[in-house]
Amino acid sequence: MNRSTAYLVCALAIGGAAVGCDKPEREAGEATPETTSATTPADQPAPAAGAPERTEKPTQSEATFTPPPESEIPDNEYGQTVLQGKNLFVNTQQYAKGYVGNGMNCTNCHLDNGRQANSAPLWAAYVLYPAYRKKTGQVDTIQSRIQGCFLYSMNGRPPALDSKEMTALVTYHYWLAKGAPTGVKLPGQGYLSLPKPEQTPDITRGRDVYQNNCAICHGANGEGMQAKGTYAFPPLWGKDSFNWGAGMHRIDTAAGFIKANMPYGLGGTLSDQEAWDVALFMNSHERPQDPRRTGKSLAQTRDQFHDENCLYGRTPEELAAALQKKQAQAKPGAADDNATPPVDPLPSGYSPAKSHELPPTPAR
Ligand code: HEC
């Protein structure tokens, strides 16, 4: 096991106790799952030939709600607004250009036009708001949630609450939730919450998982793949990807998304360990600045908004040191065991994120 990452990962191990980050957790008194069961979806494609044997059961929760089919969108003014919302969601680059600062579309992370369970489906989201969120420290409505994804995931400028874009998007969310119970956390909501990995997540192993399972679509350098000026496969890092404030920059959130949904069409085929490793590798690269950094130093921004579930403002070595310090505080008297560990060399060609070298992204 690579020792530098052994410490790094503790990040992940102690994630539950971490403070200050934008953990997408709900507060006490909020909706709890009705039913959750570990099942293998019947339509899960078989792993590609030559893929390593998978022994773990997918931790997929079984969706019990089916959104209405698109053929049921009514042929009237309301239906037209539903369709506008769908277009905005699926082709955000075209329909909401002025609000987007990267190469993403909403549906890149909310798959199947926002319908797919365990990929933060819109039908499950709609019925959970208004809700209190730690990230914002207030009760958020579905509108402010959508604004948040514009600001962070789309690295952009959110449309106003009374804009026609916001009205259309909310209408599309609402329509997909037709018939769903309100205030209930439906199975399939959000992203999978993966159990802690057996081995500390490791950048070197993650790079191998990436090269073998992801690079073919997302590119050797996470740059995605374009056809006629638009992304056929979205970028995973770099200037056109989500920024350092987005939920997907968290290693745990990314691992859950990847486990259930990637490689595209083969969700559930990576082991949990592979999902953690590749999530760490993906989120160790550079991406647009956290827009909350304005006027604050990198360290202040990190301490205020980021916990040890991410590499914001820290090199892997610095994160290892921070975790080590935390461990030492937790175990007084064990100081001798906590001497700085030797740091293994990182893979050749690997360039760690230097988020402190990028200026805050200007509003577009
Ligand atoms: C067969 C092609 C393909 C492969 C292989 C693949 N992906 Fe994807 N990935 C996609 C597509 C297509 C989307 C966007 C889905 C959509 O818009 O409906 C996507 C979306 C994503 C996203 C969310 C959007 C973004 O750009 O951040 C992440 C993260 C991601 N993939 C990670 C991975 C990882 C990690 C692997 C390897 C384990 C992987 N993908 C393998 C095609 C692929």
Ligand code: HEC
């Ligand atoms: C880079 C991936 C990504 C993109 C692109 C993205 N989102 Fe999200 N979205 C997330 C993540 C991750 C979460 C939830 C996790 C969190 O809170 O950290 C989320 C949460 C949400 C939620 C709340 C879901 C729930 O169950 O509570 C809504 C609604 C939403 N997004 C709408 C949108 C809209 C609208 C767009 C386009 C303007 C968009 N998202 C683009 C990743 C993305």
